[in-house]
Amino acid sequence: MQPVEEMLKNIRGFIKAKGYFLTGPRYDVAKALAETPTHLDADEIHQLLGKVRIDASTVYRVLNLFCKLRICRKIVVDNGPAQYELSERFMVHHHHLICKHCGKVINFDEFDLLESELSKLEKLFRRKYKFVVADHKLEFEGVCMTCGPVSRNKPSL
Amino acid sequence: MQPVEEMLKNIRGFIKAKGYFLTGPRYDVAKALAETPTHLDADEIHQLLGKVRIDASTVYRVLNLFCKLRICRKIVVDNGPAQYELSERFMVHHHHLICKHCGKVINFDEFDLLESELSKLEKLFRRKYKFVVADHKLEFEGVCMTCGPVSRNKPSL
DNA sequence: ATTGATGCAAAAGATTTGCATTAGG
């Protein structure tokens, strides 16, 4: 992952190349995302930007634009607002461990064999289902360290 | 997958074993899920049960109970209501291809190598992150046959 | 009788939208 300044420069270039402006609010949201190693929801971003004057609806509009341009990626979670993170263009490719008690999202990037299996599958889908894969998402749901100690038994919930 | 009648019998036994009743609404929702090879959202279930008198909030309450008991499984999707499907106790284990144009969800169960890789990962998470995996979810997002013809190029969106 | 399940209506939470205003080129 690149330093924040460089990421912002890249994002600026990316937005302009697509014919959009990097306005104040867009810069602020991009900065919040670039400075956060994990994920933020719309409201957290709005809070972070407390001092600057920005409306919640603008945050959503910016995030939607960013998703459309693939600057960021939306993670929909059960019971709660969607989370956003910079896309793989700016972050390393990874997937998520989601704690079903506290909702915490842990990134992981241990793959090796897995990713090659995934791309084999993607070719299969194209043949068998005529389905063209643009992105894949792998999530593990469970109980994190804080919410439940590791034991030999599966969690009861 | 078993015939619907048998699935319902199993579900009845499962619910009673957990100390709950299989009431009318619960039976109707279970039947709707058992008769659907793919997924339904709460409103679709409500529609399906049009003749029988059941309130939308009851549908949600039943679905939440079913998820808690692991009779069914909730699939949260972007832009739209959550989808529900019977759990792997009653359906074969599978994952999803999600079309980002029309929202269609296609089941797939081609695994082989993949599943063993996934369980290796789950062991790793327990060691490295002290995270105990209860379930995993693998989704491929892309464009389905109806929404875009298969081509050699990646979809522009 | 007592506990749990349901219907109804209202509330809550997240996100989107219409419209007037402002800003950027």
Add this chain to the structure above:
DNA sequence: CCTAATGCAAATCTTTTGCATCAAT
């Protein structure tokens, strides 16, 4: 100027909740 972006307020959509009623043992 002209188009795009923003703030504000209201609307929308999904899901949850409080409460009175009903059902089941």
